[in-house]
Amino acid sequence: xxxxxxxDDTLFMRTLLKNILFSGGHTIAGEAGDGExxxxxxxxLKPDLVTMDVVMPKMNGIEALKGIKALDPNARVVMCTAVGxxxxxxxxxxxxxxxxxxxxxxxxxxxxxVKNVLAS
Amino acid sequence: xxxxxxxxxxxxxESRENHENMVKNLLILEKGSDQNAIDEIFRSIHTLKxxxxxxxxxxxxxxxxxxxxxxxxxxxxxxxxxxELGNLLLACSDVLEQMIDDVEGGGDTSSLSPxxxxxxxxxxxxxxKGKPEPTKGKGKQHKKEQASPAATPAGKPTDTPDTGxxxxxxxxxxxxxxCLMKDVRAMIAIGNLEALGTIVSINxxxxxxxxxxxxxxxxxxxxxxxxxEALQTAAMGTEIAKVEIKPVVKQxxxxxxxxxxxxxxxxxxxxxxxxKNLRVDITQLDHIMNLVEDLVINRGRLKQIAxxxxxxxxxxAIGMVDRSVSDLQNLMMIxxxxxxxxxxNRLPRVVRDVAQYDxxxxxxxxxxxxxxxxxxxxxxxxxxxxxLIRNAVNHGIESPEVREAAGKPRKGFVxxxxxxxxDNVIIELIDDGAGVNVEKVKKxxxxxxxxxxxxxxxxTSDQAVELLFQPGFSTADKISDISGRGVxxxxxxxxxxxxxxxxxxxxTPGKGSRFELLxxxxxxxxxxxxxxxxxxxxxxxxxxxxxxxxxxxxxxxHIGNGEAIxxxxxxxxxxxxxxxxxxxxxxxxxxVIQYQKRKCCIPVDIVEGQxxxxxxxxxxxxxxxxxxxxxxxxxxGDVVPVLDVNTMV
Numbered sequence: 001x002x003x004x005x006x007x008d009d010t011l012f013m014r015t016l017l018k019n020i021l022f023s024g025g026h027t028i029a030g031e032a033g034d035g036e037x038x039x040x041x042x043x044x045l046k047p048d049l050v051t052m053d054v055v056m057p058k059m060n061g062i063e064a065l066k067g068i069k070a071l072d073p074n075a076r077v078v079m080c081t082a083v084g085x086x087x088x089x090x091x092x093x094x095x096x097x098x099x100x101x102x103x104x105x106x107x108x109x110x111x112x113x114v115k116n117v118l119a120s
Numbered sequence: 121x122x123x124x125x126x127x128x129x130x131x132x133x134e135s136r137e138n139h140e141n142m143v144k145n146l147l148i149l150e151k152g153s154d155q156n157a158i159d160e161i162f163r164s165i166h167t168l169k170x171x172x173x174x175x176x177x178x179x180x181x182x183x184x185x186x187x188x189x190x191x192x193x194x195x196x197x198x199x200x201x202x203x204e205l206g207n208l209l210l211a212c213s214d215v216l217e218q219m220i221d222d223v224e225g226g227g228d229t230s231s232l233s234p235x236x237x238x239x240x241x242x243x244x245x246x247x248x249k250g251k252p253e254p255t256k257g258k259g260k261q262h263k264k265e266q267a268s269p270a271a272t273p274a275g276k277p278t279d280t281p282d283t284g285x286x287x288x289x290x291x292x293x294x295x296x297x298x299c300l301m302k303d304v305r306a307m308i309a310i311g312n313l314e315a316l317g318t319i320v321s322i323n324x325x326x327x328x329x330x331x332x333x334x335x336x337x338x339x340x341x342x343x344x345x346x347x348x349e350a351l352q353t354a355a356m357g358t359e360i361a362k363v364e365i366k367p368v369v370k371q372x373x374x375x376x377x378x379x380x381x382x383x384x385x386x387x388x389x390x391x392x393x394x395x396k397n398l399r400v401d402i403t404q405l406d407h408i409m410n411l412v413e414d415l416v417i418n419r420g421r422l423k424q425i426a427x428x429x430x431x432x433x434x435x436x437a438i439g440m441v442d443r444s445v446s447d448l449q450n451l452m453m454i455x456x457x458x459x460x461x462x463x464x465n466r467l468p469r470v471v472r473d474v475a476q477y478d479x480x481x482x483x484x485x486x487x488x489x490x491x492x493x494x495x496x497x498x499x500x501x502x503x504x505x506x507x508l509i510r511n512a513v514n515h516g517i518e519s520p521e522v523r524e525a526a527g528k529p530r531k532g533f534v535x536x537x538x539x540x541x542x543d544n545v546i547i548e549l550i551d552d553g554a555g556v557n558v559e560k561v562k563k564x565x566x567x568x569x570x571x572x573x574x575x576x577x578x579x580t581s582d583q584a585v586e587l588l589f590q591p592g593f594s595t596a597d598k599i600s601d602i603s604g605r606g607v608x609x610x611x612x613x614x615x616x617x618x619x620x621x622x623x624x625x626x627x628t629p630g631k632g633s634r635f636e637l638l639x640x641x642x643x644x645x646x647x648x649x650x651x652x653x654x655x656x657x658x659x660x661x662x663x664x665x666x667x668x669x670x671x672x673x674x675x676x677x678h679i680g681n682g683e684a685i686x687x688x689x690x691x692x693x694x695x696x697x698x699x700x701x702x703x704x705x706x707x708x709x710x711x712v713i714q715y716q717k718r719k720c721c722i723p724v725d726i727v728e729g730q731x732x733x734x735x736x737x738x739x740x741x742x743x744x745x746x747x748x749x750x751x752x753x754x755x756x757g758d759v760v761p762v763l764d765v766n767t768m769v
Contacts (some may be wrong), residue, residue, distance in 0.1 A: 009163075012130045012171050016494070068568050082170055085186070086301050090330055093307045096515045098309075099358060104173040113358040120312060120354070 002048035003029040004117045007038040007064065008080065009056040016105060017051055017080070024111040035059025038069035040074065049076045049118055051101070054088050062092055069096040076117050080105075131175055131273065134663035136636055138164040138467055139220060141211050147468050162191045164187055171722040176228070180219045183234035186241040187212055195424070199248055208244060208474075210469070212237045218299045223363050273700040279294025286343040288368035291622075294337040299359040304333040310340065312354040337521045341368060355659065367542065402495070405456065410673045412445075412452045413734040416645075417753045418444045420731075424756050453642055460538050460547075461489035463502045467509055471534060474513040478566065480521050481531040482513055493545055494642035500619045501639070504612040508549050510537070511609075516553030516633055517708060528552070536571070556627040556645065558584045585625055589613045615768050620646075620663075648762060650754070651711065653697055654704035658724070659733060659752055664713045664765040671710035671723050685721065687712070693720045700747060713765050720768070736764050 004026050005107060008014045014031050021028060029047035032038040036059045050068060052054045056060040061079060068075045079100040089100050099117040101110050129448045142164040145157040169184035187209065193199040215237050295302040313319060322340040324333055344351060348365050352642050357365040426434045462488050468763040471484040497593050517532030524530055538545060549717055554703040562576040565587045587593060591610040616623045621639035648659035669687060676683045676694060683694040692712065733752035738745050749764035
């Protein structure tokens, strides 16, 4: 069970994800609505894991991932992605993301991935 | 589906924002390429797609997906924006809006098939593939989407593993069949293994996997001291079906790579962000507003009681309550204010559609969209404003040929501007079109039997323009799809008046027209004068009172069935409120009220005072309420009708 930072530009997705993570017994360290906020929140909250949306305003998920990795090379970041974004996800993985979950989210898959990444 | 019910409201609210953002940027894009607009549209569609998929709205997702496919090409510079494509995407966005409406109403979008739009989008893609790709790679490529294959430090396949003293293993990894991005899973497994040792060979190569050439299983050799168990755990992960590890017999040393990443500190701001905005359901806000109104009424009661009993301490305490309630009331008013952009944002699209339909060229400018209005006023303003804008383009602006012949620029100009003027919000709609043809208006009015030819001949042009607001009047020769069916300016005027606003028009033939809407920023709280007739109280809105004068019964004149009085060289009709309130014998005071340019006067017994009141609308169960816009409860608990001047004069 970990302390998780949820990053997504829509409250809708954040709420959805929050409820899934709650149901898996995780705690929510915080939420961020864009990449810049994500990096700032990471620094402040030091979460065990970050779920990171890819397409966001101001600073996208990849840039935010780079920012977080620069702060903490061991950061565990799980990308939230959609079918058709393989290239983006690959880039994220090469940048240091530890996993990914595909929208529309399926609760068991999300929890499995989070568990695996927390264990790594 | 039912598990997502809780998210419905949120989904609708955010989808609307994204939809609006998309339409706004589509219109920007029509004027010329704009990378920021393209990115914004892409982001909005992408978010809409993800959200609709999560809610299980398959049709909506399908439509978004098809739109996203096209925008991916526009974003990468492979395809360019054309008017045809703009129309297609806007049509799609209309369907999306209907879908959001449907969801808001409790539906699941299944009643709205996007087949036609999706088909058209697919067809467009097919057509594009048929064409050569002239613009490809012309600069506008989005960097972040381009994976750079160079970023692979380790893992070049080598035929002769040379791992020194470190034990080496051959690992077979099979990704689960149901996995949606098998190649990504493979990359994650490889990444996890790399953290534990040095990968000596890998098949297929990382470059190949990166390029998507991956069928679900890979073989790699790794030199690692982590042990079989740790390697197993690292390779095993989500959606990995099988991992087989075998030790390699031959062992040679390999220089272990420095895996620790450069510890660069990103220059990010220290300021942690707090939640500064909050979404509130409008019904809750309305409820709070009702409570505040009750407080205002009860504050009045308390004040009155304290005055009657002359208790000093209580007066002081009430003074404090009074201040808090006033502040609360003001704050509530501010919270209910919404910027006009809320409805303005939709209008460029309307202008564009009407102009295109009529083959006209129009430049549309909006100003003052940040001016705020109460939500209740805003709700009632949408339709009239839409109607006026359509009118301006449809009837006002001439076709480019006519304009050129008249020595005007081809492109018509329509300007919508709003600003706050003391206690009112003024919205102006100006066009440089043909203006109102006064003779045509008169002719039409005579034809329709609204006025006689004799009256028509005596009308000034201002009076003739007023005819436009008569019920059933329309100067358009035929009913077009654009300006609405038979709905004339009379409906617009009535809508504006029901918001306690006024509408005026000025027109110069050949030069254009100017509509001016004067609106109160809020409707709920009104400044009124409390008067008494025949022992009963009545509230008259201060905004419509021009003058309060002495009244002598013997100075009236009988004209026909009515009575009038000469006051400051003006003949004013007297309105006895006998029917409403009963006959009074006193009536020493005359209240002169004005609506538009017409004045009349009401005799009353005495004026009690002036105060701010909350007007509560009357229920529809009460029959004819002509002349009364609502009631208010005064401090002593008396329920007092509020006079509706508009319907009286």
